[in-house]
Amino acid sequence: xxxxxxxxxxxxxxxxxxxxxxxxxxxxxxxxxxxxxxxxxxxxxxxxxxxxxxxxxxxxxxxxxxxxxxxxxxxxxxxxxxxxxxxxxxxxxxxxxxxxxxxxxxxxxxxxxxxxxxxxxxxxxxxxxxxxxxxxxxxxxxxxxxxxxxxxxxxxxxxxxxxxxxxxxxxxxxxxxxxxxxxxxxxxxxxxxxxxxxxxxxxxxxxxxxxxxxxxxxxxxxxxxxxxxxxxxxxxxxxxxxxxxxxxxxxxxxxxxxxxxxxxxxxxxxxxxxxxxxxxxxxxxxxxxxxxxxxxxxxxxxxxxxxxxxxxxxxxxxxxxxxxxxxxxxxxxxxxxxxxxxxxxxxxxxxxxxxxxxxxxxxxxxxxxxxxxxxxxxxxxxxxxxxxxxxxxxxxxxxxxxxxxxxxxxxxxxxxxxxxxxxxxxxxxxxxxxxxxxxx
Amino acid sequence: xxxxxxxxxxxxxxxxxxxxxxxxxxxxxxxxxxxxxxxxxxxxxxxxxxxxxxxxxxxxxxxxxxxxxxxxxxxxxxxxxxxxxxxxxxxxxxxxxxxxxxxxxxxxxxxxxxxxxxxxxxxxxxxxxxxxxxxxxxxxxxxxxxxxxxxxxxxxxxxxxxxxxxxxxxxxxxxxxxxxxxxxxxxxxxxxxxxxxxxxxxxxxxxxxxxxxxxxxxxxxxxxxxxxxxxxxxxxxxxxxxxxxxxxxxxxxxxxxxxxxxxxxxxxxxxxxxxxxxxxxxxxxxxxxxxxxxxxxxxxxxxxxxxxxxxxxxxxxxxxxx
Ligand code: SF4
Ligand code: SF4
Ligand code: SF4
Ligand code: SF4
Numbered sequence: 023x024x025x026x027x028x029x030x031x032x033x034x035x036x037x038x039x040x041x042x043x044x045x046x047x048x049x050x051x052x053x054x055x056x057x058x059x060x061x062x063x064x065x066x067x068x069x070x071x072x073x074x075x076x077x078x079x080x081x082x083x084x085x086x087x088x089x090x091x092x093x094x095x096x097x098x099x100x101x102x103x104x105x106x107x108x109x110x111x112x113x114x115x116x117x118x119x120x121x122x123x124x125x126x127x128x129x130x131x132x133x134x135x136x137x138x139x140x141x142x143x144x145x146x147x148x149x150x151x152x153x154x155x156x157x158x159x160x161x162x163x164x165x166x167x168x169x170x171x172x173x174x175x176x177x178x179x180x181x182x183x184x185x186x187x188x189x190x191x192x193x194x195x196x197x198x199x200x201x202x203x204x205x206x207x208x209x210x211x212x213x214x215x216x217x218x219x220x221x222x223x224x225x226x227x228x229x230x231x232x233x234x235x236x237x238x239x240x241x242x243x244x245x246x247x248x249x250x251x252x253x254x255x256x257x258x259x260x261x262x263x264x265x266x267x268x269x270x271x272x273x274x275x276x277x278x279x280x281x282x283x284x285x286x287x288x289x290x291x292x293x294x295x296x297x298x299x300x301x302x303x304x305x306x307x308x309x310x311x312x313x314x315x316x317x318x319x320x321x322x323x324x325x326x327x328x329x330x331x332x333x334x335x336x337x338x339x340x341x342x343x344x345x346x347x348x349x350x351x352x353x354x355x356x357x358x359x360x361x362x363x364x365x366x367x368x369x370x371x372x373x374x375x376x377x378x379x380x381x382x383x384x385x386x387x388x389x390x391x392x393x394x395x396x397x398x399x400x401x402x403x404x405x406x407x408x409x410x411x412x413x414x415x416x417x418x419x420x421x422x423x424x425x426x427x428x429x430x431x432x433x434x435x436x437x438x439x440x441x442x443x444x445x446x447x448x449x450x451x452x453x454x455x456x457x458x459x460x461x462x
Numbered sequence: 463x464x465x466x467x468x469x470x471x472x473x474x475x476x477x478x479x480x481x482x483x484x485x486x487x488x489x490x491x492x493x494x495x496x497x498x499x500x501x502x503x504x505x506x507x508x509x510x511x512x513x514x515x516x517x518x519x520x521x522x523x524x525x526x527x528x529x530x531x532x533x534x535x536x537x538x539x540x541x542x543x544x545x546x547x548x549x550x551x552x553x554x555x556x557x558x559x560x561x562x563x564x565x566x567x568x569x570x571x572x573x574x575x576x577x578x579x580x581x582x583x584x585x586x587x588x589x590x591x592x593x594x595x596x597x598x599x600x601x602x603x604x605x606x607x608x609x610x611x612x613x614x615x616x617x618x619x620x621x622x623x624x625x626x627x628x629x630x631x632x633x634x635x636x637x638x639x640x641x642x643x644x645x646x647x648x649x650x651x652x653x654x655x656x657x658x659x660x661x662x663x664x665x666x667x668x669x670x671x672x673x674x675x676x677x678x679x680x681x682x683x684x685x686x687x688x689x690x691x692x693x694x695x696x697x698x699x700x701x702x703x704x705x706x707x708x709x710x711x712x713x714x715x716x717x718x719x720x721x722x723x724x725x726x727x728x729x730x731x732x733x734x735x736x737x738x739x740x741x742x743x744x745x746x747x748x749x750x751x752x753x754x755x756x757x758x759x760x761x762x763x764x765x766x767x768x769x770x771x772x773x774x775x776x777x778x779x780x781x782x783x784x
Binding site: 204206209233237240241244245247248251252352353354355356357358359360361362363366367370371374375377385386389390392393 | 570573574575576580581698699700701702703704705708709719721736740741742761762764765766768769771
């Protein structure tokens with residue numbers, strides 16, 4: 023399929039047989055595919071303007087470029103491999119890999135598919151959920167249709183109700199994440215939920231998970247995290263060796279790529295970054311304002327905010343998104359290595375340290391942001407709220423208070439996936455970054 | 463540095479020195495605050511409790527004289543030892559601790575999952591060790607002042623599982639018996655045999671079952687604040703991921719929960735330092751000796767250890783594949 027020019031819909035399902043006029047649905051599919059391809063092309067045209075981009079980024083670009091061709095080849099599941107779609111940050115991938123399945127995270131960032139999602143959800147719903155609904159309901163990206171089951175944690179209210187809406191399109195498995203996660207019973211309950219998920223995955227793949235497979239799956243992800251730790255440490259260097267939007271891309275690619283391949287690619291990038299640091303090559307000037315992005319998730323191709331920040335001369339030094347930093351920073355600790363020990367370690371890793379605002383307390387997130395501000399020497403924080411994303415909006419005041427105490431300025435932006443407010447955002451972010459410069 | 467391997471080596475060495483030391487003319491005295499049972503013939507170092515209980519069995523006025531000085535001296539030496547190594551006696555030296563750890567290794571090797579007490583149960587029984595400590599002081603005093611029968615002499619030694627068990631390593635089976643002299647001796651020495659049985663059976667379910675009720679732990683916990691070994695936590699760095707709590711053989715929840723306290727040598731802590739090795743957050747936990755830091759939680763070191771598969775007791779190292 024890849025010979026097709028970008029923007030061309032794949033022949034299979036979208037082209038009508040013979041000269042039959044397109045149905046409304048087919049027209050919609052074709053339109054969304056076209057728009058998505060255009061958005062992706064624009065993003066990469068923009069990226070290419072940056073001559074100093076690390077070479078090793080090409081690997082990650084390839085993954086996302088495939089979004090122009092209906093997402094074919096984005097995931098690497100073999101034909102007989104079962105694909106398990108996941109949402110949010112609570113679905114234990116170790117279990118999917120251990121059972122021989124292929125996990126793919128379906129959290130979505132496309133404006134056009136979110137318009138389809140409006141057929142299912144109220145206008146005020148968060149654009150991410152709408153976008154996900156759109157991709158689930160219509161054959162736009164290949165891997166959404168490839169899923170043999172999807173695991174959906176009951177995190178926010180939108181996600182909670184999305185399960186039923188997805189049912190006509192997917193084999194849905196709801197995971198009940200305890201909101202007050204610290205209590206003893208909540209931990210026990212969540213462990214049972216993880217075991218229930220394990221049984222379901224085993225049923226789908228037809229393979230029983232044994233101690234050895236689980237340990238290997240854990241190890242694979244830990245190796246990926248080893249490179250992530252290295253990568254994030256390199257990002258602490260001033261001047262920054264890599265742009266924040268490139269870093270977002272790298273971590274976002276983890277959604278789709280096979281974990282070992284991704285680890286290798288990140289290793290190559292890390293090596294290149296080390297070389298760049300040694301040679302004094304950097305991606306942003308030393309005095310670029312160091313920005314931390316936090317708040318509602320940002321998923322490809324919704325990268326307008328990072329682009330604006332860095333076009334205006336700032337550097338996105340770190341982020342605190344569940345689609346990148348939060349997703350990969352907490353670690354499973356295998357202690358005794360028995361089945362029960364490993365399952366408990368996995369279960370707890372996904373919930374106890376998680377800074378997701380759908381949990382009752384904000385301590386984890388507050389402390390994490392404080393640490394990021396210190397470690398990455400952050401000068402300003404941009405708090406991103408997707409319209410309709412209540413959990414992040416609710417926590418805003420607490421984080422604002424924390425940052426005030428730390429003496430770090432914060433800007434709240436409220437937006438969705440549409441490109442319409444780009445100019446307005448640019449003006450506000452520019453003014454914010456100007457005040458940061460004034461402080462130096 | 464892999465602390466758990468080092469710890470096992472130190473435990474094995476301590477075991478050899480304490481139980482067989484006499485053969486090499488090693489004598490660390492009989493004032494050690496650890497269950498290196500003094501009933502082991504020709505031992506290299508002995509538990510202070512047996513002498514301590516006998517010294518206490520005196521009429522009160524005698525303590526004003528020479529007896530008092532003797533008692534203070536014994537207590538002083540035990541306390542000094544307790545300050546130097548504080549809880550490391552339990553995590554790194556105690557023979558009963560080692561035996562439990564070895565049984566745990568056997569359990570893991572057999573792929574048997576551990577279990578933990580409920581938080582409530584655990585909390586409820588925390589005071590048992592202090593009650594035992596109080597009794598092993600009060601009963602001898604009672605004996606010395608004619609209030610309690612001589613059958614209760616050195617009551618804790620009669621009950622202690624180390625007494626029947628450890629002499630076995632020197633081929634001495636005389637202690638492995640129930641003393642039918644009187645009801646108290648029967649109860650106490652029978653209890654000791656039951657505790658030995660419990661130690662073997664519970665080790666296939668739980669870790670360090672006996673330690674939670676050990677009066678020696680209660681004694682050592684009096685030195686938590688001033689002992690030279692310390693376990694520090696920086697709550698700001700901690701994500702409360704629970705890895706430390708899961709690794710802790712003493713099921714200490716504070717190690718995970720605590721956000722403000724700095725000194726984490728809690729009353730049940732045995733300074734095994736498994737928590738530090740299980741912690742993936744840079745500098746969240748740190749072990750120090752006399753203010754000198756020798757082990758810090760570190761993400762990269764944590765992942766390297768996990769990869770080598772030698773994190774805890776059970777994950778054996780496997781040949782590395784590409
Ligand atoms: S019996 Fe127990 S308390 Fe008594 S000396 Fe031996 S180890 Fe110590
Ligand atoms: S608590 Fe355990 S390790 Fe410490 S003295 Fe008692 S039996 Fe030994
Ligand atoms: S392992 Fe470390 S980060 Fe996790 S709860 Fe314990 S101290 Fe905190
Ligand atoms: S708190 Fe740490 S050092 Fe203390 S007993 Fe538990 S794991 Fe060992």
